Amino acid sequence: MTGLRKTIIRTGLETLYFSGAHLMLRPFVSGIGAILTLHHVRPPRRERFQPNRLLEVTPSFLEDVVGYLRQARLDLVSLDEMHRRLVEGDFQRRFVCITIDDGYRDALQWAYPILKRHQVPFAIYIATSFPDRLGELWWLALEAVVARNKRISLLIDGEEQGFECRTVAEKRHLFDQLYGWVRSFRTEEELRQVVRDLSARYRVDIAAFCEELCMTWDEVAGLADDPLVTIGAHTVNHAMLAKLPERSARSEMDLSRAVIQASLGVRPDHLAYPVGDKTSAGPREFRLAEELGFKTAVTTRPGVLFPAHGGHLTALPRLSLNGEHQQLRHARVLISGAATAMWNGFRRVDAA
């Protein structure tokens, strides 16, 4: 995300909070509930170059958010209970569902004790190649390539091009450029190939990130034993499904469910689309998830839930707790629905 976009989002959240507009808007935009997205939960790190920091929040921020949700008398519910309310139209009490993507070990180490102490149900969506130690956390490999080098060169359209990345500012700029470039590819395979080439060239071991950061199957099984925890599917290879042929997209969803069932003995009813924005999950994926019998599937399209989402159970929006905005007031504005209502032009359901 560019600095400018971050500033606009932050200013928007601040304006909504300090003007009190989020309170005024609340009756119109707050909907019936919300699903929160987390990725990493861990203590802050010192590095100045952390381009993926939006994907992590600190344990104390999570503690504050859970405290706020409890005090605001919102129901903290599991995905199954959310599904029941959406299907039965039971909207008497506003609810929040906490979800954690990918299956990092820090979720077990830092998030779980907090959620357990507050008796908060939550879901973890597992990309099965991660505990299988075959996953490619390509966004971290890209970060490592830029972090560990002063200059990098790569082939762009068959031509060798060089980039300086000595200073933190240069690193941030280059990462944003590279990230934007690989995300713009039409296929997932092209993206993977560029990151694999860069990693090989600059001796970054992509496989090591899985080993270092992701839970093993034993660790996932330990969590799955707790009735507070729902294990959801997050595909096998964490691919942007909309960039795959239909057959592959379907098997990514279906196979990940089968692998989880074989490993844990529980068959996931819920799915999260990897990356989850419009470029990675669209109407085709929503249909596939429905055909495969998932009770719900979540995107990362920003938004709170409205009764109409009962008719779009495989295209649910979420609110991401973003590491760049770790102030309780930001979370309050998000959960009020005011910020996403403005971003979405007050349109409630976006399943197109």
Ligand SMILES: [Zn+2]
């Ligand atoms: Zn993910």
